[in-house]
Amino acid sequence: MAVRAAVLPAVGSPLEITGIELPDPGPGQVRVRLAAAGVCHSDLSLSDGTMRVPVPAVLGHEGAGTVVAVGEGVGHVSPGDGVVLNWAPSCGGCHACSLGEVWLCANALKGAADVYARTTEGTGLHPGLNVAAFAEETVVSASCVLPVPDGVPLTDAALLGCAVLTGYGAVHHAARVRQGETVAVFGVGGVGLAALQAARIAGASKIVAVDVSPGKEDLARAAGATDYVVASETTAREIRGLTGKQGVDVAVECAGRAVSIRAAWDSTRRGGRTTVVGIGGKDQQVTFNALEIFHWGRTLSGCVYGNSDPAKDLPVLAGHIRAGRLDLSALVTERISLDGIPAAFENMLAGKGGRALVVF
Ligand SMILES: [Zn+2]
Ligand SMILES: [Zn+2]
Secondary structure: OEEEEEEEEEOOOOOOEEEEEEEOOOOOEEEEEEEEEOOOHHHHHHHOOOOOOOOOOOOOOEEEEEEEEEEEOOOOOOOOOOOEEEOOOOOOOHHHHOOOOHOOOOOOOOHHOOEEEOOOOEEEEEEOOOOOOOOOOEEHHHHHEEOOOOOOOOOHHHHOOOHHHHHHHHHHHOOOOOOEEEEEEEEOOOOOOOOOHHHHHOOOEEEEEEEEHHHHHHHHHHHOOOOOOOOOOHHHHHHHHHOOOOOOOEEEEEOOOHHHHHHHHEEEEEEEEEEEEOOOOOOOOOOHHHHHHHHOOOOEEEEOOOHHHHHHHHHHHHHHHHOOOOOHHEEEEEEEEEHHHHHHHHHHHOOOOOOOOOOO
């Protein structure tokens, strides 16, 4: 029986909401009925070609649902279990995995090259970022599912799969924010909102949210921001002004834009740390002069999937959720159907809203 899915027919083409045929799960595979899937900026980047995956593809990589069937050899989940989809499973055998840096696994996206389903006309489909969550059901490798921790509603759990692991991890694993430090978060989308909450959990003494839109202040403050700055040429100066002219200890950049990365770096104190979580294009060139790199003694680092190990981090996040420190629903600004994804892309392009969540 066909299930409905959002298919990217070709890079640069609009998504088509159409029926697809899924096979039964093979050995080591799991079939999942989606409860919810978040619309992430990376889905937009895949559809416009900023990032590339084989097409035609079913996008969507932030999801949670219920296992409906398992293939041979799958032991850690059974039909009826609630699961979070993990779009970046680790192989355990590559150099990065052997060092425990599973978020950099060399084989994480191998599955995207496979044909995992077909259109009702028989055209082969790839699973965008391994999990193809923009569909009523999906078939994934068992390594892409993790049990939903106790006390986390299945619909909200979808957000754990990308925005929350990424935003929380950027603050706790990559930037290692310590109690009392000051933090600026650039870009108040799903990941930025998670980063703001993570900074609050870390005990940051001042949390500055920065966004191009003046309309996200309430959202940012609800997530933990103590100050709000509308991005302009003077953003870094304003942030230094909020911190006794010093600059923040940590900047987390979630937009992936050259101007924003440069402003984030400029807004930190001498010796400050900037973590870039946003995924920008090759056209986004950031420049530094040699003297300032020496003089400021700052650190600039990239961050993939929050430098997270989902199997270890999900139980930690669940603890924060149960204790009321992490509020997943505060990330969601819109609940939509599959048909609403193209409009959610438009909103992201216009810089509007937090996370749009497809609820099935
Ligand atoms: Zn994502
Ligand atoms: Zn690996």
